[in-house]
Amino acid sequence: MRAKRSTLVHLIYFSRLNLSADAPSRTQQIGEITRQAQKKNEFAVITSFLIIEQNFAAQIIEGERTSISDAFTRISNDTRHRDVQIVEWREIIKREFVNSFATGIRNPVNDAVFQKANLLPMFQRGTPKAAAIHSLAVSLQAESMSKQGIDHLFV
Numbered sequence: 001m002r003a004k005r006s007t008l009v010h011l012i013y014f015s016r017l018n019l020s021a022d023a024p025s026r027t028q029q030i031g032e033i034t035r036q037a038q039k040k041n042e043f044a045v046i047t048s049f050l051i052i053e054q055n056f057a058a059q060i061i062e063g064e065r066t067s068i069s070d071a072f073t074r075i076s077n078d079t080r081h082r083d084v085q086i087v088e089w090r091e092i093i094k095r096e097f098v099n100s101f102a103t104g105i106r107n108p109v110n111d112a113v114f115q116k117a118n119l120l121p122m123f124q125r126g127t128p129k130a131a132a133i134h135s136l137a138v139s140l141q142a143e144s145m146s147k148q149g150i151d152h153l154f155v
């Protein structure tokens with residue numbers, strides 16, 4: 001008999017970042033988070049996408065159930081953000097994100113994609129929808145793939 005495959009889940013949460021208002025320090029702080037998270041996620045075979053808009057963060061992490069649970073414990077204990085709230089946690093059939101840690105920060109280039117998703121008012125009300133976060137993350141990943149010329153691998 002074949003061994004049961006491990007259970008794949010995704011977790012979507014949002015939070016408020018406690019980052020510096022000064023742009024260069026903020027970039028450095030995000031770089032620091034990226035370095036630490038990427039290393040942990042590679043080790044735990046987690047794939048993820050982090051959206052940053054103003055001082056709000058929303059992240060989708062996907063992987064084996066216990067790895068996601070452990071990662072979320074680390075994430076929610078991190079003082080670089082606060083008010084960490086789970087939006088959705090469920091089983092998935094397959095992964096949708098290709099990198100252990102990728103970030104989409106609102107900027108003039110991707111502004112239209114963020115505008116279409118219109119997440120900011122939902123963040124401000126404290127009620128972002130899982131589907132809205134998910135679809136923005138998928139669009140930002142697709143945009144980044146197509147810039148790298150490798151989008152045909154992911155259709």
Ligand SMILES: Cc1cc2nc3c(=O)[nH]c(=O)nc-3n(C[C@H](O)[C@H](O)[C@H](O)COP(=O)(O)O)c2cc1C
Nearest residue numbers: 033036037040041048057061071074075078080081
């Ligand atoms: C916005 C944000 C996103 C993060 N994403 C992840 C992540 O995807 N995976 C992870 O292991 N840690 C993530 N972290 C970092 C962890 O919170 C923590 O710093 C890191 O895992 C090291 O944990 P340790 O000090 O317990 O070893 C994130 C932190 C922040 C503020």
